[in-house]
Every structure is written in C-alpha cells, then in structure tokens.
Amino acid sequence: MSSPNPTLAELAPALAEAFRRHDYTVEGLERALGPEAVSALDRSDAATVRRHARDARGVGTLVRLFVLGDPLPRSEVAATLPGVDVRDGVAAGLWTAIDDGASLRAEIDLRPVDTGHGTRWVFADVDGSMVHTTTRPDHVLGVGQATLSLLRVTPSSTTGSVLDLGTGCGIQMVHASGSARTVTGTDITPRCLELAAATLAINGQRAELLHGPWFEPVAGRRFDRIVANPPFVVGPPETGHSYRESGLKLDGASRTVVSGAPQHLADGGTAVLLASWVEREDSDWRAHVSSWVPAEGVDAWIVRRDVSDPGLYVWTWLTDEGMDPRDEATTRAADAWLDHFVEEGVAGIGFGYVYLRRIDGPSSVLCEDLTHPFGDGLGDEAEAYFARTAWLREAAEQHGGQERALDATVFTVSPDVHLHLSESLAPAGPDEVGSPGPSTVVVERVTGARWRHEIDPLTASVLRGARTGALQLEDLVVLAAVGAGEDPDALAGPVRRVVADLFLHGFVVPAGMPGLLPPGVAAAVAGGAAG
Numbered sequence: 001m002s003s004p005n006p007t008l009a010e011l012a013p014a015l016a017e018a019f020r021r022h023d024y025t026v027e028g029l030e031r032a033l034g035p036e037a038v039s040a041l042d043r044s045d046a047a048t049v050r051r052h053a054r055d056a057r058g059v060g061t062l063v064r065l066f067v068l069g070d071p072l073p074r075s076e077v078a079a080t081l082p083g084v085d086v087r088d089g090v091a092a093g094l095w096t097a098i099d100d101g102a103s104l105r106a107e108i109d110l111r112p113v114d115t116g117h118g119t120r121w122v123f124a125d126v127d128g129s130m131v132h133t134t135t136r137p138d139h140v141l142g143v144g145q146a147t148l149s150l151l152r153v154t155p156s157s158t159t160g161s162v163l164d165l166g167t168g169c170g171i172q173m174v175h176a177s178g179s180a181r182t183v184t185g186t187d188i189t190p191r192c193l194e195l196a197a198a199t200l201a202i203n204g205q206r207a208e209l210l211h212g213p214w215f216e217p218v219a220g221r222r223f224d225r226i227v228a229n230p231p232f233v234v235g236p237p238e239t240g241h242s243y244r245e246s247g248l249k250l251d252g253a254s255r256t257v258v259s260g261a262p263q264h265l266a267d268g269g270t271a272v273l274l275a276s277w278v279e280r281e282d283s284d285w286r287a288h289v290s291s292w293v294p295a296e297g298v299d300a301w302i303v304r305r306d307v308s309d310p311g312l313y314v315w316t317w318l319t320d321e322g323m324d325p326r327d328e329a330t331t332r333a334a335d336a337w338l339d340h341f342v343e344e345g346v347a348g349i350g351f352g353y354v355y356l357r358r359i360d361g362p363s364s365v366l367c368e369d370l371t372h373p374f375g376d377g378l379g380d381e382a383e384a385y386f387a388r389t390a391w392l393r394e395a396a397e398q399h400g401g402q403e404r405a406l407d408a409t410v411f412t413v414s415p416d417v418h419l420h421l422s423e424s425l426a427p428a429g430p431d432e433v434g435s436p437g438p439s440t441v442v443v444e445r446v447t448g449a450r451w452r453h454e455i456d457p458l459t460a461s462v463l464r465g466a467r468t469g470a471l472q473l474e475d476l477v478v479l480a481a482v483g484a485g486e487d488p489d490a491l492a493g494p495v496r497r498v499v500a501d502l503f504l505h506g507f508v509v510p511a512g513m514p515g516l517l518p519p520g521v522a523a524a525v526a527g528g529a530a531g
Contacts, residue, residue, distance in 0.1 A: 006088045012201035014083030022058030025119040032059035044129035066110040069131035071103040117178040121202045123195040124169045138191045155379035165228035170196030173207045183207040186217045226271040251277040258292040265358035279348040286367035298363040303370045304352040310341045355382040380519035411508040412469035416447040447520045451505045469511035
C-alpha cells in the first residue's frame with residue numbers, strides 16, 4: 001500500500017499511466033468503441049455503450065468500470081490497473097468490494113474529456129444518467145452541459161491569474177491551466193475539493209485549492225480572470241444539493257456572484273459567469289440583472305440565451321436529481337416549488353452569460369438576447385467588445401462627446417459582414433394581392449456571434465460607403481442623405497445611433513485599427529499579413 005489512508009490524488013499518477021497505456025483517451029474511445037458508441041455516450045445511452053464496450057479490451061473495461069458502473073471481477077480490474085492496489089482503491093473511495101471481495105464496483109465517474117487542449121481526465125461522482133444511484137447532497141457533478149457552455153464561452157487568450165469560483169470537479173481549473181500563469185479554485189464542499197485535487201493530479205497539474213463560501217476564501221485578493229458556474233438554480237432558499245442549490249432565495253446565487261466579482265478583478269480583468277434570473281411580467285429582465293452590477297468600475301455584457309417557463313424549469317431540475325415524474329413525492333415537490341414561484345410573481349426563468357470587465361470610471365451595461373446559434377469564440381468576442389467600449393470612451397473624451405467622436409471617425413466594414421435585401425413573399429395587404437411584401441435591408445456577420453441586424457436603406461448606403469475606409473462618418477451621412485433627397489441634419493442622429501450599435505457588435509471598425517476587428521477576422525487578417 002502507498003500509505004495507510006491513500007487519497008484519490010495519490011492514486012491518480014498510477015491511474016494516468018494505465019490510461020495512457022490502454023489509450024483511454026477521447027480519440028482512443030472512438031477508435032476502440034466506434035463513433036456509434038461515442039454518440040451513445042453523449043446522449044447517456046448506457047445500453048448501446050455497454051454493447052460496444054464488452055469487446056473493447058482495456059478501454060472497454062475502463063468504460064464499464066468508471067462510466068457505466070458495472071461490477072467487474074477483481075482480477076480483471078487488477079490486470080487493467082496493475083499500478084493501483086485494490087485495497088488502496090477501496091480505502092480511497094475509488095471503488096467498493098462486493099461479492100465477498102470477488103468483484104469491484106466504482107464509486108467514481110472517471111472519464112476522458114477534451115476541453116480544447118487535448119485529453120484530460122476528470123474525477124466526479126457517479127453519473128445518474130448512466131447508473132442507478134442516489135444523488136448525495138454533496139454530489140460532485142462531472143462535465144455536463146453547463147460546464148461545457150462555460151468552457152465554450154471563456155476567452156482563449158493567455159492571462160496571469162485565474163479564479164475558478166465553485167470549482168466542483170476541477171475541470172475549469174484544468175482548462176485554465178493551459179493559458180494562465182496561476183490558478184486558484186474555491187469550493188464550499190470538501191468533497192469537491194477532494195475530487196478537484198484528484199483531477200489536477202491525474203493531469204499532472206497544480207493549483208491552489210481553498211475551502212469556503214463565495215468570495216470569502218479570496219478576501220482582499222484580485223485576479224486577471226474569474227470563471228464561475230455557481231449553484232444558480234432558481235427556487236426556494238434550500239440546499240438539497242450543493243452543486244445546484246445555494247440556499248439563497250430565487251436568483252440570489254447569481255446576484256451574489258455578479259455583484260461580488262468586480263471587487264476581485266484586477267484592473268482590466270474579466271469575469272465570465274453563468275447566471276440565471278427571475279423574469280416577471282411587470283418588469284424588464286434587463287433592468288433586474290443590470291441592478292446587480294456596481295455603479296462604478298465595471299463594463300458589463302449580459303447575454304440571455306434562453307427563457308424557461310416555470311413548469312418546464314421545475315420538471316427539468318426535479319428529474320435532474322433522479323425523481324420519477326410519476327411518483328406522488330415528485331408531485332408534492334413540484335407543487336411546493338411552483339407555489340413559491342406564484343407567490344414571488346415569477347413568470348419565467350432566464351439563463352445566460354455575464355461578462356464583466358474592471359474599468360476606471362462609471363459602469364456601463366449592455367443586456368441583449370443571443371438565442372440564435374453562434375460559432376466558437378464567444379469569450380474572445382466579449383474581449384473584443386470590451387476593447388471597443390474602451391476605444392469609444394477614449395474617443396469621446398478626446399472629441400468632447402460620443403457623437404462628435406463617431407462623426408469624426410473613418411469607419412470600415414469588417415470582412416465577415418454580408419449585406420442583402422430581405423423580401424417577404426407574402427402580400428403587403430388585402431388590397432395588394434399578388435404584390436410583393438415589404439423589403440428590409442439585412443446586415444449580418446457570418447463568423448463568431450453571427451449577429452444579424454435589420455437596417456434602413458440610408459444606413460445601408462452609409463455602410464456601402466464605409467467599405468472604402470476613406471471618409472468620416474459625418475461625410476458619409478451627408479452623401480447618403482443628399483442621394484436620397486433627405487435632410488442630413490435630421491438623419492444624422494438616427495444613423496449615428498445605429499452605427500454605434502454596429503460598431504459595438506463588430507460590423508464596422510475604425511480604419512487602421514485591426515485590433516478592434518472580430519476575433520476570427522482579426523486572426524485571419526494577421527495571418528495574411530504575416531504571409
């Protein structure tokens with residue numbers, strides 16, 4: 001035995017060695033099991049995965065043990081993991097001996113994932129969607145959809161220090177270690193810190209792990225980047241499961257993280273947060289979420305991805321914890337939850353991403369919907385957005401106001417922008433049967449966030465003029481207005497407001513400033529220049 005009371009982190013190096021030998025990797029799973037089984041694994045289809053794993057030798061044994069939770073002969077496990085003493089595995093909580101010690105059943109979900117830097121292995125509690133199990137109060141969630149969302153929307157740029165608030169299984173720390181100088185993870189649940197330490201160890205990484213609620217473990221400290229997937233479930237102030245319920249009323253967890261993160265950001269630092277919030281019929285969700293942002297020192301970009309009605313929301317989370325919708329106990333739990341929503345006037349629950357940037361000066365907040373599909377790199381889009389807001393503030397100071405700054409700027413159009421006429425095929429009205437419907441000018445970006453705006457014909461003329469990058473906005477407005485027979489002074493204000501919005505979304509950028517282009521476009525431009 002390695003020690004009287006070995007930990008999972010101490011067993012991790014031997015596990016990693018065996019995993020590499022058996023090619024228990026993301027690519028190895030596909031080679032050994034085939035794409036059908038990998039797809040089945042993604043949808044938690046245990047039967048199909050098991051069928052393919054039975055004849056997949058070492059990889060199959062590891063999948064059956066650590067993903068499917070199958071009891072396996074002690075001899076088979078020992079042969080597959082020769083560097084891990086069976087008794088050490090029992091003592092560390094890796095598996096349990098059953099059938100008088102003849103078989104072993106894993107107590108941990110341990111599987112390969114790719115977070116963008118190649119295969120990494122992640123320790124978590126048994127996955128209830130794959131194995132019949134009771135979800136423990138301190139359950140440590142693996143790599144679920146929320147985790148993948150946060151990974152997908154986090155900036156890819158290198159940074160100095162990263163704080164992973166509520167680290168859980170540690171996957172965000174593992175991902176951050178590929179681009180950060182130092183990484184710190186916190187959690188209120190000791191079991192999370194235990195499994196996060198094992199996740200770090202099996203991947204040969206180190207990070208600072210601190211125990212405590214919210215920002216208390218890092219009081220007085222600041223970081224270049226903060227990432228958080230907090231227990232954001234909106235509901236009564238209970239703590240049935242620590243990975244999803246905070247004990248705070250309704251959206252108190254999201255409010256706590258959004259309002260508290262700025263004071264722990266270094267100058268120019270960025271926070272990337274998943275959040276949920278209540279939506280009421282008598283108020284705008286934008287005002288509600290914006291109220292969480294401090295009045296000074298923050299640029300905030302808040303993106304709503306989805307809105308769920310209360311019934312669907314409650315059903316989703318009750319079934320998430322393994323409750324059977326047909327049971328009376330589930331009905332009682334749903335009634336209590338929905339009654340609470342009725343009492344609080346909750347009409348819906350919004351979900352999205354909150355980006356915060358530490359600045360010097362009054363805060364600014366942009367809340368908007370991004371419900372359409374988007375490409376990779378939303379985190380990089382957020383950093384580009386913050387770069388544009390910084391440029392706009394500086395330009396406004398230099399020119400004595402934002403309007404003057406915009407008028408004096410020579411804009412050019414981003415290469416990923418397409419402009420076209422959108423014509424309705426429906427009749428324009430009951431008296432115009434057979435006539436084409438109304439037309440609008442649509443401008444859209446075909447990379448990144450894939451923003452799409454409808455604009456008026458005069459603004460479209462301004463954008464066409466901006467393609468040359470030769471004239472200031474003020475001059476473009478005059479030319480477009482004269483060409484349309486309109487008064488330039490009357491149109492300048494509306495066009496300016498639209499152009500400001502298009503600038504913040506990356507459609508137009510000041511000429512000669514490639515750093516303000518959308519990230520994917522900027523990389524292509526830089527690559528072309530280097531070539």
